[in-house]
Amino acid sequence: MMEYMRKLRCLTPFVFAALAFAQHPFEVVTGKPFDSALPKDFYLEGNAIPTEKLNATLVHLPDGARALFALIDTTGYSANIQAKYVGMIITEGDVTVCGQKIGVGSYGFGWTRPTSGTDPGKFSLYNQAGAKLAECSTPRDANLKQPKPLQLLPNKDATARLYYGRFGLDVK
Numbered sequence: 001m002m003e004y005m006r007k008l009r010c011l012t013p014f015v016f017a018a019l020a021f022a023q024h025p026f027e028v029v030t031g032k033p034f035d036s037a038l039p040k041d042f043y044l045e046g047n048a049i050p051t052e053k054l055n056a057t058l059v060h061l062p063d064g065a066r067a068l069f070a071l072i073d074t075t076g077y078s079a080n081i082q083a084k085y086v087g088m089i090i091t092e093g094d095v096t097v098c099g100q101k102i103g104v105g106s107y108g109f110g111w112t113r114p115t116s117g118t119d120p121g122k123f124s125l126y127n128q129a130g131a132k133l134a135e136c137s138t139p140r141d142a143n144l145k146q147p148k149p150l151q152l153l154p155n156k157d158a159t160a161r162l163y164y165g166r167f168g169l170d171v172k
Contacts, residue, residue, distance in 0.1 A: 026154035026171075029058040029066065042072050042088040044108045045130045047081060049074055051088065055150040062158035065093025065104075069162060071150045072108075084110050084126070086164070087150060096172040097125055097162075098136035111138070111164040121167035138167040 029037075037058050041048035049072045056070030068090045074082045089095070090106045102125070110124040121138040147166045154160045160171045 024060075024062050024064075025156055025158060026062065026152070026160040027060040028152070028154065029060060034058045037066065037068055037090075038070065039090075042070070042090075042106070042108075044072075044085060044088070044126075044128055045081065047077060049077065049081070049085070049088075052149075055148070057150070057152040059152060059154070059160065061091070061093045061095065063093050065091065067091040067093065067095055069150065069152055084108075084124075084130070086111050089125075096170075098123060098134040098169060100125065100134035102133065107133070111167065113165065113167060121164065123164075123167075123169055136169060138164070138169045140166050141168050142166065144168070 038053055038056055039051055042051050043049075052071040052073055056068065058066060058068050061067055069087065071087045072085060074085055085108045087109045088106065089097070089109060091102065092104055094104075095102055106128055108126045108128065108130075110126070112122045114121060118140065120140065123136050123138050124132055125134040126132055141163070144163065144166050147163060150162075150164055152160050152162050152171065158172065161168045162171050
């Protein structure tokens, strides 16, 4: 028994190190931590644009950092702003959107839906100054049970799916 305990003590630091590097799934955060993280307004291209609390999701990323995804209300802003942006992302860790790895920071995004029911949508990611960082096609998911204006659905692995209505894209 003593020999077993000695070996176990020797392995303990390695077990904790392995657990620290293990990838966990995305985890949705609610309640006070969510309320505290959501800004009232989001700053893009010189504009403080109101966020939509009902269409926002705070998650712990697989590495433990947090990321916030929300729609913004561009009503009353210029046609350029309304055409370009529907939402924002604030992340405290690396996230991959549209196959593009983005680092710690804040970003605006646009998401156009097609006029035809079967065509894909288009997601565009911008930095706060308005420069395009990524763009991708977003297929329509007819099997999504209850689409919402914006939602992030974690998968069992270290990925999630961000939806704008029925149009979705992978987030890693």
